[in-house]
Amino acid sequence: MTTTPPSPSTSSPPAKRLKSSGSIPDVIKTNEFTAINEAPIKSEFLPDTNGHTVIIPKEASASGSSSKPQQTQKKKNRKIKRTLPEKYSSADVTFHDVRDFIGADLVDEVIGRKDGSEWEVPEGLELFKEVELDVGAFTVSGESISLLPNSSDKPWTIITPFAHPGDKIRAKIYKHDRLTSYADLVEILEHSEEYRGGEGDRRKYPEGGCRYFGECGGCQLQPVPYPLQLLHKKRTVQLAYQRFSDLPSTALPTIQPTIGSPKEWAYRTKITPHFDAPPKWFQKQMKEKKVSEEGEMNASTTNPTDPTEERRGWETRIGFERKGRPGVLDIEECPIATPVLNSKLTEERKRVQDTILSFTRGATILLRDSLSPPDPLPTSETPFQPSEAEEEKHVAITNHKLNVYEKVGKYLFSFSAGSFFQNNNSILIPLTDYVKEAIFPTDSLGGEGVKVPTHLVDTYCGSGLFGITLSERFERVAGVEISHESIAAAKKNAEMNGLQDKTTWLCGKAEDIFGGLDEKGFEGGKSCVVVDPPRKGCDEPFLSQLLFFKPLTIVYVSCNVHTQARDVGYLIRESERKGEEKGWKYKVESLRGFDLFPQTAHVESVAVLRLVEN
Ligand SMILES: C[S@@+](CC[C@H](N)C(=O)[O-])C[C@H]1O[C@@H](n2cnc3c(N)ncnc32)[C@H](O)[C@@H]1O
Numbered sequence: 001m002t003t004t005p006p007s008p009s010t011s012s013p014p015a016k017r018l019k020s021s022g023s024i025p026d027v028i029k030t031n032e033f034t035a036i037n038e039a040p041i042k043s044e045f046l047p048d049t050n051g052h053t054v055i056i057p058k059e060a061s062a063s064g065s066s067s068k069p070q071q072t073q074k075k076k077n078r079k080i081k082r083t084l085p086e087k088y089s090s091a092d093v094t095f096h097d098v099r100d101f102i103g104a105d106l107v108d109e110v111i112g113r114k115d116g117s118e119w120e121v122p123e124g125l126e127l128f129k130e131v132e133l134d135v136g137a138f139t140v141s142g143e144s145i146s147l148l149p150n151s152s153d154k155p156w157t158i159i160t161p162f163a164h165p166g167d168k169i170r171a172k173i174y175k176h177d178r179l180t181s182y183a184d185l186v187e188i189l190e191h192s193e194e195y196r197g198g199e200g201d202r203r204k205y206p207e208g209g210c211r212y213f214g215e216c217g218g219c220q221l222q223p224v225p226y227p228l229q230l231l232h233k234k235r236t237v238q239l240a241y242q243r244f245s246d247l248p249s250t251a252l253p254t255i256q257p258t259i260g261s262p263k264e265w266a267y268r269t270k271i272t273p274h275f276d277a278p279p280k281w282f283q284k285q286m287k288e289k290k291v292s293e294e295g296e297m298n299a300s301t302t303n304p305t306d307p308t309e310e311r312r313g314w315e316t317r318i319g320f321e322r323k324g325r326p327g328v329l330d331i332e333e334c335p336i337a338t339p340v341l342n343s344k345l346t347e348e349r350k351r352v353q354d355t356i357l358s359f360t361r362g363a364t365i366l367l368r369d370s371l372s373p374p375d376p377l378p379t380s381e382t383p384f385q386p387s388e389a390e391e392e393k394h395v396a397i398t399n400h401k402l403n404v405y406e407k408v409g410k411y412l413f414s415f416s417a418g419s420f421f422q423n424n425n426s427i428l429i430p431l432t433d434y435v436k437e438a439i440f441p442t443d444s445l446g447g448e449g450v451k452v453p454t455h456l457v458d459t460y461c462g463s464g465l466f467g468i469t470l471s472e473r474f475e476r477v478a479g480v481e482i483s484h485e486s487i488a489a490a491k492k493n494a495e496m497n498g499l500q501d502k503t504t505w506l507c508g509k510a511e512d513i514f515g516g517l518d519e520k521g522f523e524g525g526k527s528c529v530v531v532d533p534p535r536k537g538c539d540e541p542f543l544s545q546l547l548f549f550k551p552l553t554i555v556y557v558s559c560n561v562h563t564q565a566r567d568v569g570y571l572i573r574e575s576e577r578k579g580e581e582k583g584w585k586y587k588v589e590s591l592r593g594f595d596l597f598p599q600t601a602h603v604e605s606v607a608v609l610r611l612v613e614n
Contacts (some may be wrong), residue, residue, distance in 0.1 A: 013264050028036070038088045046468060054287045063308060082119050088537075088562045090141060094159070096243050097139040098180045102147070102155045107179065110154050121176045128172060130186060133158055135167045135488045140236050142220030142601035144169075148181075160185050161323050166192025168347070168597070174324065178449040182323050185214075204563035209372070210335045210599075217321040217329075219599035230258040233593045233603035240561040241591065256592035259434065263426040264598040267404070268337045269369040270423045273345065275318040275328055275352060276362040282314040286357055316356045318349050318365070336599055344396030368397045368417040369425075370404040383498030384412040408432065408469055411497050415463040415489040422465065424596045431594050432469040433556050438590065438608040440473060453552045459513060459542075464490030464505070466530045466557075470601045471499050478504040478522055480513050490531055514545050524550035531556045537563030547578060554609040556584065561593070561605035568607050583614035 007491040085091030098108045108120050125131070125148065133146035144163035148156040157180040160171045163484045171183035199374040213222045221229045221262035245252070261267060278286075332349070333342045348365050356548040372393040378384035387405065397404055400418025407413070408428045415421050422428055439453060461479030463486050471477045477499070481487045487507040494503040506516045514522075529551040531538065537560060538546075546554065553563030554571070558564035568588060575586040586609045 001400045025395075038158075053262060054448065073151055080119050080178075082116070083195055084178075088560075088566060091241075093140050093243075093562055094180075096239070097137075097145060097167050100239075101137060101145050101157055102179065102564045106155055106614060110179065116299075117154060118179050119251050121181065122148060122154070122156050123175060124173070125156070125176075125178070125181060127174060130170055130172050131158065131183070131313050133160070133171055134384070135160070135163045135165050135192070137165050138232060140239060140601065142224075142232070145169075145180075155178070155450075156180065158183050161220065164189060184293070186299065186383045189563065197235075212319075212329060212331060215322060215329055216319075216331065217323040218334075220601045222599045223401075225508050226260065226264055229598065230260050230595060232601065233258040233595060235590055236601070236603050237561050239591045240385075240565040241568075244565040245577075247569050247572055247588075251572060252589055253537040256590060258593035258595055258603065259387055259430055261424055261427045261595045262430070265335050265425050266338055267424045267598065268334070268341070269421075269425055271334055271341055271345070271367050272364045273331060273348075273367070274318050274332075274362060274364040275359075277354075277359040278314055278356055280314075283357065283360075284322045285313075288335075316353050316577065326359070333423060337367075338371050338394065340394040340396045341367045344398065348398065364416060366398055366400055367578050368404050370397045370417070371407060373403065373405055374412070378412060378496040380498060380500045384410075384496050386410045386412075391599075397412070403509050408465065411468050411493075413463055413465065413468070413489075413493050413547050414496065415493075416485060419483070419486055419489065422596065424598075427594060428465070428469075431557075432466060432468055433594075434594070434606065435466060435530060435557070436470050436473060438555055438606070439470070439553050451525070451552050452527055455522050455526040456523060457514075457527055457549075457551070458532075459529060459546075460532045460534070461490055461505070462486050462532070464493045464503075465504060466532065468493055468497055468499060469528075471502060474502070474520065476502055476504070478517055478520060480506045480508045480517075482507070482509065495543060512545075513542055514549050517549075525552070527554035529556065535560040535563065537567050540570075543574070547571065547574055549612065552611050554610065556606075556607040558605050559596070559602065561603060564607060568609065571609060585612055586610065587612050 016489045018294070035333045070373065085095055111489060131148065133149070135144040135146045137145050139145050139159060142166065143159050143161045146158050146160065146169075147156055157174070158171060159180055159184045160169060162185045162333065167188050170186040172186050173183045175182040177320040209222055209322045210216070210219060213219065219505040221232060224232065227499045234255055234257055237258070241247070241252055241255075255321070255347040316330040319329045322329040325455050333345065337345075344367050348367065352365070372395055374384070376382075397417045402417050403413050403414045403418045404421065405412065406421065406425055408425070413421070456470055456477045458464065458477065461467055462478050467477045467479040479487070479490050483488065484507050487505050491505045494500050494505065504520050508515060527549070529546060529549070531546070531554060537558065553592070556564055556568060570587055572588060575584070578583045589608045589610045591605065591607050592604050596602070
């Protein structure tokens with residue numbers, strides 16, 4: 001944890017805010033993805049001493065500069081690293097926001113000068129300088145973007161969190177980048193007339209919202225009314241395809257409205273708060289103090305010093321990343337997490353606080369919402385039977401090896417707490433129903449010459465979410481996954497739901513993902529494929545195999561619409577190239593977001609690709 005309090009000069013929380021009133025702008029220019037309430041995890045899980053809670057250690061002081069002297073940080077911040085962002089990364093997406101906001105022609109002209117002037121900060125815009133800005137738009141990541149007033153020969157933007165289009169703000173610069181600087185919000189001088197109803201400090205909206213808004217790096221869109229959050233995400237999908245698919249607009253359908261989450265709060269079934277270990281100087285100080293106290297105790301019968309007093313100078317903070325400054329923000333509750341996780345968080349915080357001196361490295365606590373394990377456990381002989389009457393009991397799991405149970409419609413899922421499962425259970429029925437309907441559109445059923453798939457291939461299947469929930473409509477289902485643990489869970493889930501006879505689960509490498517399917521009777525001509533890869537998207541070997549397999553329908557589900565747009569673009573172009581002579585290709589039939597992550601700027605995107613044959 002921090003050895004010194006974060007310097008108020010490197011970043012300040014939004015200060016007192018003024019009145020806001022009125023309604024909402026109809027255009028949201030939006031951009032990026034930051035981790036939701038999750039620290040970058042740098043290493044393996046480790047069991048704690050009592051064997052109950054599992055903690056994921058991260059690199060000592062991953063919040064990094066927090067333990068360095070303030071002076072070093074300042075020096076570092078003065079230099080702009082002239083590195084271009086990795087393609088499709090959040091920084092790349094933000095640069096596209098900057099480019100769109102300034103105007104592509106102007107930006108390309110500045111970059112085209114080839115004199116590096118896009119990196120040269122306008123005269124007088126030093127670090128820690130305060131500037132007044134009229135906020136122009138949202139970035140995709142939900143931050144505000146404004147034009148620096150009176151910027152000399154080139155335009156320059158300022159990105160500031162927690163402000164809204166139409167606000168007039170004062171912001172303090174803390175970092176420079178290409179054609180943009182990043183700033184902390186100091187004060188909202190005038191709230192946007194049209195943006196949000198209510199008066200006073202925007203962080204207090206909505207009623208029952210989060211008291212950490214304005215400091216926590218988690219929920220960027222929290223004060224944005226929910227319909228506007230959905231609009232923001234629709235725009236994100238649209239921008240991603242414009243920027244990254246490399247397809248002409250004629251090849252893309254109109255983006256459909258984003259489907260909202262049934263739960264806008266208390267939906268998140270997994271959180272991973274983290275904490276830093278005490279710095280060495282503090283450990284040493286505590287050790288010395290203990291030795292001297294033991295000496296005193298032997299000499300007298302007086303009470304030892306109060307332990308809270310002992311820890312003066314360094315405090316345990318357990319929570320999430322702070323926005324715009326290093327270090328952990330101490331979080332006692334997270335209103336997007338389910339109630340059972342918040343109760344457990346209180347217990348876990350106390351446990352860590354009481355034993356903090358035993359940690360030499362920072363760590364992450366895993367908290368996962370689970371149904372109480374069914375008793376007896378369903379088996380292939382006595383499969384799961386959902387019962388509406390029974391009240392569901394939830395528990396919080398903290399050991400990554402223990403099984404978590406979740407129900408999706410009439411199916412029961414089990415997987416180890418440390419492995420992947422979607423984090424918002426409330427939207428999984430709308431999501432899986434949508435995928436089902438996309439595969440079997442009512443208007444194409446029974447149509448002349450329409451081939452209806454009988455086989456489903458669930459790639460990147462995890463513990464079998466799509467394969468199992470969609471199984472009813474198919475004769476056979478196969479799931480393919482790289483993780484042995486997830487495949488074992490998928491197999492067990494199929495058995496628990498009585499689906500063992502129609503399902504096949506294969507642990508496959510990306511290079512040979514469809515390898516084992518032939519012999520199981522899966523042919524592209526009677527199949528559809530669900531693709532649900534991690535954030536980095538699919539690799540080329542996978543996409544080539546998918547085209548070679550040539551399924552009737554491809555439904556691509558992704559938590560990173562930017563890499564999805566890249567991959568969909570590749571599939572469409574390659575299918576045109578490969579299939580040209582033989583008269584087939586894929587077309588993008590629909591694109592739409594699902595809001596798996598309300599209050600944040602993240603969106604899950606579903607693309608439906610249909611095989612078209614002449
Ligand atoms: C976003 S999760 C989707 C899981 C599942 N579809 C669900 O909704 O629960 C992505 C999954 O892809 C798996 N995966 C990652 N790389 C892979 C690869 N190269 N080939 C196959 N599966 C992979 C991961 O283990 C993970 O389970």
